[in-house]
């Protein structure tokens with residue numbers, strides 16, 4: 001069978017050209033669509049590299065899986081070991097199965113009995129690519145895989161900057177812009193969860209790329225545990241980005257016929273700036289990942305008990321909270337941590353998933369009925385992967401905890417991690433969850449938490465087990481959903497510690513951060529929005545004085561920030577003043593009125609000016625838009641600048657109304673009075689902009705634009 005020299009994947013806006021020189025294919029072009037006037041010969045001629053002084057006569061290829069066998073001296077995309085000379089590999093391309101949108105490259109190393117499959121897919125409608133690889137042991141003896149990247153992507157020299165992601169508990173998704181320099185930027189995560197500090201994503205951009213202009217590539221690895229990310233500028237001038245799962249030594253042993261498959265790398269491309277890059281991700285997630293269909297089920301407003309009462313569960317208090325919440329317009333009541341046996345603090349009870357009869361003498365039924373009668377649905381908290389040493393489960397099965405022999409467990413919230421690779425453990429957990437959901441069929445939502453690092457991912461046979469643990473977690477989630485098809489699940493991990501596209505296949509939304517501090521949230525939510533859409537971003541109005549930061553923030557600001565995610569409240573609503581109650585229920589009404597279109601709209605972030613965080617959502621048909629101006633710091637001038645709307649239709653006339661806040665004390669008459677209810681062309685709003693009013697810092701303004709005929 002003759003093999004192609006090039007494979008050209010193409011949609012209306014972009015091209016990906018893969019060169020097949022005989023080994024593992026190489027991406028030779030990835031970017032704006034190339035038309036028929038450009039040939040692969042031109043590509044080859046224009047990119048000819050010569051022999052450099054004191055260098056290999058021919059540079060080892062930067063293939064999709066560069067490796068030792070090809071003499072590659074950067075970071076290998078494949079690392080392995082085995083008896084039959086399997087420290088390196090020498091693949092030949094033996095088959096290509098390709099059309100315009102996807103290609104599977106079958107590469108073999110007959111000498112070492114290895115088969116490598118490389119999958120590349122370009123979406124038909126979106127500028128979104130997916131890459132993954134798999135390695136099969138075709139021999140008789142064991143092969144250990146130490147690393148197999150999802151892909152290594154060469155970057156054109158124009159990609160000079162990177163937006164990187166870092167953070168910590170309650171301050172996730174912090175971005176930092178760096179210039180790529182010779183050498184590598186590397187992030188390795190061994191926390192056994194996607195992590196707060198090491199999100200598996202990066203954005204690579206041209207020098208001048210901004211929110212609405214310029215080329216960029218956003219990369220995200222759908223990996224819910226350990227992973228590795230690297231961008232390197234090689235000494236020969238070439239640059240590449242590589243991502244894959246991080247495996248422990250001996251973690252992945254392939255026996256005869258066994259296969260390891262990498263996680264999927266999702267890559268979004270735009271020539272029109274970062275917002276457009278994010279829109280590709282958002283559309284893709286809405287279309288292909290989420291099971292939740294906003295047209296069928298709008299995202300219900302939550303009340304979560306955690307910051308209201310913590311572990312102080314008591315049916316009469318909970319009933320009062322539910323009553324107050326429903327009066328505010330809440331639609332789902334989520335009973336957080338503290339309902340199961342012995343769970344009076346975070347020191348005990350994890351693993352004992354039985355309703356605690358000392359707190360709930362008649363089970364959960366009276367509370368659930370009360371909540372339902374108030375017109376709300378019911379959700380409940382679990383942390384299935386964990387066990388407290390002080391629990392009946394641990395006393396019965398200490399061997400069910402992950403551990404490394406002879407090493408004391410690293411203390412972390414008084415809990416250990418259960419070994420999900422042990423089928424008995426998964427069966428126990430499934431049975432407990434299933435029993436609660438079957439006993440209480442009106443529970444329609446689980447907040448699935450995970451509150452510690454996996455420092456000792458060793459199973460009972462003394463083998464590292466993080467990969468198996470993660471696969472078993474996906475299996476458990478899938479089984480719970482399969483048996484309870486209407487159940488929604490929230491992925492929580494001490495806030496945003498498990499936010500990734502693979503876990504989202506099995507869940508419905510994320511708890512974005514344990515911080516409900518509206519100012520911190522503006523930054524966290526902005527970082528989150530580079531990859532994920534608003535409707536999966538759990539966002540709650542927290543207490544007046546934030547429990548995490550101590551900041552005292554107005555109800556107007558707290559509500560304005562939460563209404564742009566999947567909105568909820570998390571506080572003791574009995575403490576609200578009359579004014580706060582009114583503002584909060586107004587905000588909930590605005591959220592309800594607009595969520596159906598907001599949750600399918602395009603997000604446009606405005607460029608960061610260091611003072612404010614501004615963004616807007618524009619409906620698909622450009623007939624409606626909502627824009628937020630969040631003034632955080634005071635301006636250096638007597639009067640602030642202008643607000644330039646984006647993403648509108650130039651020729652359409654829009655009526656401008658201020659949606660938020662309802663009342664605003666102003667120093668003197670301002671633009672807000674001059675423009676309220678007036679009609680402006682999209683062009684005027686985008687090119688002339690709106691003079692901003694003088695406001696106290698920490699004020700949010702929200703504008704609604706509606707097309708008028």
Ligand code: GLA
Nearest residue numbers: 306336337492493494495514
């Ligand atoms: C984690 C979650 C919180 C809450 C507590 C309960 O920290 O992120 O929202 O559920 O656990 O213990």
